[in-house]
Amino acid sequence: MMPTTVYVPCDTTALAMGADQVATLMAREAADRNLDINIVRNGSRGLAWLEPMVEVDTPDGRVAYGPVEPDTVAGLADAGLFEGLSSHPLALGRTDDIPYLKKQQRLTFSRIGITAPLSLDDYRAHQGFSGLAKALKRSPQAIVDEVKSSGLRGRGGAAFPTGIKWQTVHDEPAGQKYVVCNADEGDSGTFADRLVMECDPFMLIEGMTIAGLAVGATQGYVYLRSEYPVAHRIFKAALERAYDAGYLGDNILGSGQRFDLEVRLAAGAYICGEETALLDSLEGKRGMVRAKPPLPAIKGLFGQPTVVNNVLSLAAIPFILDQGGKAYANYGVGRSRGTLALQLAGNIKRGGLVELAFGITLRALMEDFGGGTHSGRPLKAVQVGGPLGAYLPESQWDSPMDYEAFAAFGGVVGHGGVVMFDDTVDMGEQARFAMEFCTVESCGKCTPCRIGAVRGVEVIDRIRAGDNREANLELLTELCETMVDGSLCAMGGMTPFPVQSVMKHFPDDLGA
Amino acid sequence: MAHPNNPPPFEEWTPDLIRQQVEALKGMPGAMLPILHAVQDRFGYIPEAAVPIIAESLRQTRAEVHGIISFYHHFRTHPTGTHVVHVCRAEACQAMGGRQLEAHIKARLGIDYHQTSRDNEFTVEPVYCLGNCACAPSIRVGDAIHGRMTADKFDRLADQLTTTTLELK
Numbered sequence: 001m002m003p004t005t006v007y008v009p010c011d012t013t014a015l016a017m018g019a020d021q022v023a024t025l026m027a028r029e030a031a032d033r034n035l036d037i038n039i040v041r042n043g044s045r046g047l048a049w050l051e052p053m054v055e056v057d058t059p060d061g062r063v064a065y066g067p068v069e070p071d072t073v074a075g076l077a078d079a080g081l082f083e084g085l086s087s088h089p090l091a092l093g094r095t096d097d098i099p100y101l102k103k104q105q106r107l108t109f110s111r112i113g114i115t116a117p118l119s120l121d122d123y124r125a126h127q128g129f130s131g132l133a134k135a136l137k138r139s140p141q142a143i144v145d146e147v148k149s150s151g152l153r154g155r156g157g158a159a160f161p162t163g164i165k166w167q168t169v170h171d172e173p174a175g176q177k178y179v180v181c182n183a184d185e186g187d188s189g190t191f192a193d194r195l196v197m198e199c200d201p202f203m204l205i206e207g208m209t210i211a212g213l214a215v216g217a218t219q220g221y222v223y224l225r226s227e228y229p230v231a232h233r234i235f236k237a238a239l240e241r242a243y244d245a246g247y248l249g250d251n252i253l254g255s256g257q258r259f260d261l262e263v264r265l266a267a268g269a270y271i272c273g274e275e276t277a278l279l280d281s282l283e284g285k286r287g288m289v290r291a292k293p294p295l296p297a298i299k300g301l302f303g304q305p306t307v308v309n310n311v312l313s314l315a316a317i318p319f320i321l322d323q324g325g326k327a328y329a330n331y332g333v334g335r336s337r338g339t340l341a342l343q344l345a346g347n348i349k350r351g352g353l354v355e356l357a358f359g360i361t362l363r364a365l366m367e368d369f370g371g372g373t374h375s376g377r378p379l380k381a382v383q384v385g386g387p388l389g390a391y392l393p394e395s396q397w398d399s400p401m402d403y404e405a406f407a408a409f410g411g412v413v414g415h416g417g418v419v420m421f422d423d424t425v426d427m428g429e430q431a432r433f434a435m436e437f438c439t440v441e442s443c444g445k446c447t448p449c450r451i452g453a454v455r456g457v458e459v460i461d462r463i464r465a466g467d468n469r470e471a472n473l474e475l476l477t478e479l480c481e482t483m484v485d486g487s488l489c490a491m492g493g494m495t496p497f498p499v500q501s502v503m504k505h506f507p508d509d510l511g512a
Numbered sequence: 513m514a515h516p517n518n519p520p521p522f523e524e525w526t527p528d529l530i531r532q533q534v535e536a537l538k539g540m541p542g543a544m545l546p547i548l549h550a551v552q553d554r555f556g557y558i559p560e561a562a563v564p565i566i567a568e569s570l571r572q573t574r575a576e577v578h579g580i581i582s583f584y585h586h587f588r589t590h591p592t593g594t595h596v597v598h599v600c601r602a603e604a605c606q607a608m609g610g611r612q613l614e615a616h617i618k619a620r621l622g623i624d625y626h627q628t629s630r631d632n633e634f635t636v637e638p639v640y641c642l643g644n645c646a647c648a649p650s651i652r653v654g655d656a657i658h659g660r661m662t663a664d665k666f667d668r669l670a671d672q673l674t675t676t677t678l679e680l681k
Contacts, residue, residue, distance in 0.1 A: 016644050016659035048646030188602030191643040226549075226586045227598075227642050229655040264542075265549055267584035270640060284544030284570075286583040302541065344646060346607035351646025374608065383603055387640075419645070421607045433606070437640065 003036040004082055007055040007062070009113065011044040011198040012230045013191070019052040021070045026054070029077040037082060043199025045113030046353030047100055055095055058084035064092040100369060105331060106355045107339050108315050109192075112199040118237055120245055123202045129247065131321030135210045136255045143214035144170050147317065149325030151337030156182055156273075156310030157385065157414040157490075159403045165307060168297035169215040172305035177217035179208050180282065180301055180308045183224040183231075184266050184273040187386025189417030192341040193311035195353055197224070197231040200315075201238035202247075205261060207314035209252065210321055211307055212259040220261040221301070223278050226268055235263055270387075270441035274489050275308040277443055288443045289489045310415070312341055331357035336402035346383075346419035347373045363397040366420060377422040381430075381506065385414025387437050388494035390501035391421075391430060412497070427509035431502040432460045438495040449492025452483040456499065463510050473503065473510070522556035522591075530555075530562045534569045544570060544580055548587055557588045585637075592635035593628040595673050597621075598652040601638045604645035613649050616663040620670065633674050 008014070008023040023039055030037040047053055050066030054076075063084045065076055072090060079088035086093055096102065106112075115122035123129065135143050148163030169177060181204065185193040196204055208220045224232055239261060242248045250258040264282060266272050272281045276290035279301050300306025316338065320328045329337045336358035342365060344351045349371035366372070366382065373379050381391040389412045399405050406413050421430075435456030444450045456479055463472045480496035487493040503510060523529065530551060537547045547566060551558050558581055567577045581587045599614050618624055621634050628635045644650040647659035651666070658669065 012642070012657050013644050013647050013659060016650065016657040017647060051647065185643060186641060188641045189604045189645045190641075191645055194643040227639060227652070229652075230657070231643075264545065266586075267545060267548070268586035268639070269584050281545065282542050284542040284580070286580055345604040346645065346648065348646070387603060417604075417645070419604045419607055425607065430603070430606070433603070437602075441640070 001036065003038040004084075005038045005040055005057040006030075006082070007040050007042040007057075009044040009052060010041040010117070010230075010234075012194060012228070013048050014044055014051040014053070015230060017051045017067065018070050022052045022054065022068050022073060025070055025073040026077075029073055030082060033077065033082070035082050040116050043112045043115065043117045044195065045095065045101060046109065046195060047098065047350075048352035049348075049350045050092070053092075054081070056081060056084045060084070060094060062095045064095040064098065065090045066092060100350060100352070100354075103369070104355050105339055105357050107319050107328065107331070108203075108312065108341065109195070109200070109353060109355045110319075111203070112195055112353075115200065117199050117201055117234055118241060120202065120241055123200075127322055128202055128318075129206055131318035132206050132209055132247070133253070135213050135321050136253060136257065140170055140214050140216060143210060143321065146325045147214070147320060150316075150320045150328040151325070151332070151335070152313060152316055152320065152328065153336070153403065154310055155312035155316070155341070155415065157187075157412070159413070162309060162313050165297055165309070166211065166214050168295070169217070169305045169307050172298060174216055176219070176302075176304045177215055178301045178304060178306040179211045179215070179217045179220040180279070180306055181208055181220065181222040181311055181314055182273065182275060182278055182308055183222050183228075183311050184278060185225060185228075185311070185415070186270040186273045187388075187415050187417050189345040189383070189419035190343050190386060190415045191345075192343050192353060192416060194228055194231050196311050196315045197222075197228070197235045201235045202242060203315050203318055204235075204311060205238060205242050205247065207317035208261060209248065209259045210317050211309065211314060213257060215305070215307055217305075217307065218258045218260060220259060221282055222261070222263040223266055223272070223282055224263055225266045232263065232265060239263065269443075270437075271443040271491055274491065276489075278308065279306065286443070288445050289491070291488065312415075333357075333359040333400065333402050334404055336404065340401060340413070340416050342401070342416045342418060344370045344418050344420075347375055347379075347422045348420045349374050358402040359400045361398050361400050362392070362418070365401065365418065366397070370418075370420065373420060373422045375422045375424075377424065379420055380423040380425055381421045381427060383419045383421070383430075383498065384417065385412035386417050387434060388412070388490060388497055389414055389417075390497045391427065391505065392501070393505040395505075410497070410501075412494070427502045427506035428460070428464045428511070429509075431499045431510070432457060432464070434495055434498040435460060438491060442491055446486070446488040446492060448483045448486040449488070449495070452479055452487075452492060453495060455479060456483075456495075460499070460510075466511055469511055476503065523554055525551075525555040525559050525562075527561055527565065530559070530565050531569075534562075534566055538569050544572075544577075545584075548581060548584075552587060557591050560589065593632045595633060595653055596635045596637060598637050598639040598642070600640070600642050600644075600648070600650045600652075602641040602645075604641070605649035608648040610649040613651075613661055613663065613666070617651070617666055620663075620667060631674075634670070
């Protein structure tokens with residue numbers, strides 16, 4: 001008889017919830033029952049609240065169980081997990097029928113959790129490298145045109161059209177050019193880059209290789225944050241396998257084309273997620289923000305033309321080359337084309353990854369997918385787009401998630417992180433933290449950011465203490481304006497957004 | 513393989529070992545960060561004595577090297593306790609009681625951030641996001657991330673980490 005395949009995910013969240021121990025216990029329980037099982041360490045499906053989510057192959061497709069904590073393994077085995085039975089309370093039925101998953105439109109994340117991250121066979125069996133195969137048969141300009149037709153905009157937060165960035169680098173005279181992947185995913189509430197690198201690393205390798213072919217770059221770097229040890233381990237192993245199989249190196253798939261790729265570890269500086277600070281850091285310097293122009297596309301890494309793209313932008317490329325830019329652009333609304341990887345986090349019942357075409361409302365996301373707060377208490381505020389994003393009150397939850405709709409009321413989609421807070425949150429404390437974070441993470445190059453943030457913490461402390469409140473609120477208003485208008489980059493320029501949103505929508509928490 | 517909670521102990525540094533490490537990597541483009549990581553990963557921290565060696569090898573001033581080390585939160589210039597506990601201070605963890613957890617961990621270990629406990633078992637560092645935001649609050653011990661952390665769970669973990677297991681054969 002064929003052994004039964006049991007899947008135990010291996011991404012950071014599954015591991016953080018005990019997946020390694022679960023895998024060991026599964027093997028032991030099966031051995032005790034004389035059952036022949038094959039444990040596959042797959043990626044995560046992105047249903048974080050169910051992690052570790054164990055799946056079992058059945059003639060009917062995979063069935064899921066979760067969250068499987070180590071002490072539930074024996075009971076699950078007794079209740080027929082290895083036979084795929086669904087009598088245990090943790091049984092979730094067929095994985096494909098789980099509504100949270102079924103309602104998504106997974107283009108970029110179509111493989112996560114289905115495949116074993118480091119299996120080239122799995123990757124190829126699910127359209128892996130077919131985008132690269134097509135790119136190798138086309139001219140660089142044709143690749144750039146395909147990306148332009150997709151309408152893809154930078155998923156790191158700035159939403160700049162990817163095809164236009166590539167065109168600029170493509171048009172620079174031949175010579176050493178670079179592709180740099182920004183994997184310094186520092187925004188709280190975001191983990192989609194991590195999921196790409198841990199659950200489907202070959203997709204990023206493929207996307208970067210295609211970018212190299214398109215712009216004439218022969219060297220790529222992934223700048224990965226040091227806070228992601230699991231992603232680092234898995235991605236390094238994936239690079240080795242891609243080299244061994246001829247997907248990277250000086251003769252990609254026998255085409256005579258060359259692309260080399262290396263992962264570089266960051267060192268815990270939020271500012272290095274800003275692309276010019278990132279380039280300085282890659283060059284071995286302090287991560288100081290550069291004034292633009294010159295644009296990195298013209299003078300980037302080591303002064304050479306450089307594509308700097310977020311993980312998610314590059315991860316969207318294999319689909320676009322394989323299925324065509326039009327197929328990607330068929331999703332979305334207005335000028336926000338394709339899908340957005342939303343990450344539901346914080347005080348939430350069902351947190352995880354939701355990939356959907358642009359246009360869903362925040363409320364639908366938080367309620368239909370998220371199921372409300374984890375604590376069961378009323379939701380008070382939600383921060384979208386990381387620590388530099390505004391705190392949104394209920395009156396703004398019906399806005400559709402797209403770049404323009406959010407910009408219209410001063411919100412930012414950013415990298416797609418959604419962090420929910422229940423009614424126990426003190427918004428004054430959150431406003432203070434926004435400034436405090438900026439004092440810790442400012443690169444120090446420009447005064448509004450370096451000094452403004454320190455003054456911001458002090459003024460907010462005085463306001464919260466009721467010390468000359470009206471005058472200090474006025475001072476804070478002016479300070480925020482100065483930082484927004486006078487800072488060199490988004491760090492100082494957007495730190496006031498959460499603060500201003502608290503002043504406007506939650507004045508009670510600032511002692512009104 | 514060592515459990516990620518318990519990484520292998522660090523080597524004692526000597527100027528020669530540091531020089532060796534620097535020489536091995538100095539040919540890389542932008543070699544500074546890879547060198548600093550390698551030194552810290554091998555010896556546990558970046559000793560003061562490494563600064564002139566790195567400076568000379570990469571043709572930079574000592575001030576520049578010092579400036580780079582001090583810019584990045586990850587790099588440290590002093591040895592740590594046996595276990596480095598990174599406590600996430602960012603928003604998703606705050607929304608799930610991260611501030612209370614932070615206070616508990618500091619109280620339990622009797623130290624503040626960037627300090628090492630007297631028994632040399634623990635060093636506590638703040639971190640701004642471990643990317644486990646849907647199962648917050650999170651901490652990192654060595655290379656292992658722990659999710660849905662509570663005061664009780666932390667106490668059990670701390671006990672486990674400080675208890676030596678004797679294997680009887």
